[in-house]
Every structure is written in structure tokens, then in C-alpha cells.
Amino acid sequence: MWFVNTVSIRYYCCMTDTSKTIHDIVERLGNLLRADVRAACHAQGVRPVQFEALNYIAQCNRYSDTPQAVAEYLGLTKGTVSQTIKALETKGLLRKCIDKQDKRVVHLKPTARGRRLVDQTAPADSVVRGIDRMTVGEQTAMVEALQRLLRAMQQANGLKTFAPCHTCRFNQQREGGYFCELTQEPLAEDDVKLLCREHQYSPRMGTG
Amino acid sequence: MWFVNTVSIRYYCCMTDTSKTIHDIVERLGNLLRADVRAACHAQGVRPVQFEALNYIAQCNRYSDTPQAVAEYLGLTKGTVSQTIKALETKGLLRKCIDKQDKRVVHLKPTARGRRLVDQTAPADSVVRGIDRMTVGEQTAMVEALQRLLRAMQQANGLKTFAPCHTCRFNQQREGGYFCELTQEPLAEDDVKLLCREHQYSPRMGTG
DNA sequence: CTATAATAGTGTCGACACGAAACAAAATAG
DNA sequence: CTATTTTGTTTCGTGTCGACACTATTATAG
Secondary structure (H helix, E strand, O other), rough: OOOOHHHHOOOOOOOOOHHHHHHHHHHHHHHHHHHHHHHHHHHHOOHHHHHHHHHHHOEEOOOOHHHHHHHHHHHOOHHHHHHHHHHHOOOOOEEEEEEEOOOOOEEEEEEEEEEHHHHHHOOOOOHHHHHHOOOOHHHHHHHHHHHHHHHHHHHHHOOOOOEEHHOOOOOEOOEEEEOOOOOOOOEEHHHOEEEHHHOOOOOOOOOO | HHHHHHHOOOOOOHHHHHHHHEEEHHHHHHHHHHHHHHHHHHHHOOOOHHHHHHHHOOOOOOOOOOOOHHHHOOOOOHHHHHHHHHHHOOOOEEEEEEEOOOOOEEEEOOOOHHHHHHHOOOOOOOHHHHHHHOOOOHHHHHHHHHHHHHHHHHOOOOOOOOOOOOHHHOOEEEEEEEEOOOOOOOEEEOHOEEEEOOOOOOOOOOOO
């Protein structure tokens, strides 16, 4: 009677089946999207990684527009990202600006052409066409479900969330604007919509 | 008054914002998952692509366990897949069996070690931990939402669905079992749970 | 105020991924 | 029976990415 032992130890809870299903679907969605992005990028003359970096840079705030942050966001090493950045700069899609306070730090700003490229490539046609088949209610539910899954995965794994400041515990609403408790700096109306590498959900905002 | 013209032509409908949000989340979920899979694969001594191929082979039916099908599923060329298969065979994770009817066709069967590797790696820890934080109701809703998105994207883009036979229009329930109208062969109870490369949803099962 | 770390970024190299193209073998069409 | 199509393999060039060594700047310790 050794049957039980032949079952993988990974089957330790009843949620594994659901997890496996979700794992597979997310993987396939990712592959689908990547194939689409790959084709669009090929037409635009950029590499998929380069586009993903540019896409991030186009929507992060001033604390998060450095090569290091890009590396954290994409899960790559800084050496790899350095090369990606160089290629994007050569293609005239972004500019490097050395930080005034800390001369080691480089800020990355997309050029007008860079922003245009992101706008033209960003929602892949496959996604647009897929979403187009849903009702507005389904779309809203979809966004909420995906956000919940992403947040749950990030929180459960102690990963950086890279979310906009307006959901961040460090962001305080003050008279005439916002204020970041972490950097001790005021934030403009536009700032709080951008992704931040220091973002943390407030402890009570769990997914319970 | 040229402001409108500076806006990308991609913003042709009100759904683009939602699409962009979903695009970005799916991309991040995919990256998160890939980073996790990459780490697990590294520990197991296989490449991520090799694992994805093996994972597919472990859950597809007898019509769909060929190099060509793997290439279609992963969106790669057959030449690339051929290399991946060879590597997996060398590592003793799958066997090749030449088809009896058509001697060109190769069927790929995971070995016991191959199946074990899939079971140990398949739901990435990040997903398991993330799902673990949700209620059963949230989990069900999540699976449904993801499946709907996947199907919508596949249908909208004319892609193969690679779904199990029991949702396929060609699958007929008969006395004592199932029957595939396409291959004109009977299907066993286990067969209809597996992924098929010829799968098609019935026309009436749209996403409304 | 120096010596030593820590941090941000760059450059190089090797292993691997992957598309393209040429190829072999088997099945099918005419 | 030949021509074409289909399935799979091999080869080659380019791109990706981690590992590692390196520089420059800032922070810290004594």
C-alpha cells in the first residue's frame, strides 16, 4: 500500500488543481500576448524586451525611471538592462539624464518618438479584439480579477508592487496636493497616477 | 487647434484604456510567472521553454503530442521545437514513438521522471501562494474570468484553442463513451479531459 | 579625514533561444 | 509513377540574458 507515496509532495492542499489551471492560463495568455507584441515590435524595429522597458519607463514616476528600477520591474540583471537601454537610446526612443543630487543615478525619459511607439504598440491587437467582445460589465470584472490576482501574487511573494502612488501607504493627501512620507516630497496631481518602485499597499488592504 | 491630431490613431475607441490596463497586467503576470518558473527550472536543470513543452505534452491527447503541435501551441517554429524535444529526450524526460500508420509522425510521451518534474514545477509557488489568499468563490470567479479572456483572445484572433475535448464541437457523447466527429474515432473517459490541437468551440458558445 | 564599503551603472563573454533555410523521408495527389 | 505536400531534422546567424569584472560616485567607519 504505497500508492500515496507515489503522489508528488506538491499536492499538499486542495488548491493545487485551481492553481495549476490558473498557472497554465496565465502562461498561455502571456505567450499569446508576447507573440503579438513580438510581431508588432518586429514591424517597429525594436526588440520585445526593449519595448517592455520603454513601456515601463513611459508610465513610472521620477523615483522609478532608472536602469536599476527597470531591472527590478522586468526581473532582469542590471547588466542586461544596461544593454537594452543603450539600444533604446541609440534608436532615439529615450534620453538619459544624470541626477543632480546623486551623480551615479541616471534618469530615463522617453522621447516623443518613444511615447508614440508605446502608444502604437501598447494594447496588443489581440487584447483589443478580445476585450471588444465583452460587455462593459465583463470588462470591469476582468480588470478587477486580474488586479486582485496580481496583487495577491505580489504580496504573497514579497515582491515589489510597482503600483501608482494613489494606492500607496506612503502617500498622504494634503491641502492642495499629495505628499510622499517615504521621500518627504510633495507629489503633483499627475505623479500619483504613475508607477512607483517603492509602492506599498497599506497593511489593511489585503485580499482576504 | 491641432491637439486632437497629436493623439495616437490607436485611441479609436473607448475600450483602449481598458485594453491597455489588461495588456499591462497580463504582461506582468506573465513576467512574474516566468521568473518563478525560470528559478524552478534552473534548480531542476531544464530550460523554461523545455518545461513549457513538457508541460504541454503531459496534458495533450494522442492527436496533439507531436513536435508540430508543440510548435503551434508555443508559437515557435518546428526547427526550434525540434531542438527542444531533442534536449528533453537526452535528459530522459520524454520518449519519442514513431506512429504506426504514418511513419513521419513522432508521438511524444513524458517519462515517469518527466511527469514528476511537471508535477513538481507546474503550479509555480507564487501562484499557489497567491491563490491561497483567496476565498473559494474568488478562485472560481478568477478561473472563469481568465478562461473567458483567453477564449475571447483566441477566437478574436483566429487562433487554435487547445482546449479539452469535452468542450469541443466535434465531440459527441454516445452510449458508453464519447466519439470524435473529426477523426471518426471513439474517445475514452480520460481522453476528453486532455488538450486537443483540433479543438473548436461550438459556434453558439460565444462570449456574448 | 582617510579607508572601506555600498551602490549605480557599463562592458564582455558564453550558453542558450529561436527564426530562416536547406534537407530527408514518408504520404498523397494527379 | 512522378510531383507535391507534409512531418521532422540539421545548420547557421542573430538576439537574449546571466555571470562576472570593471568604473564612478556616495555612504560609513574608525
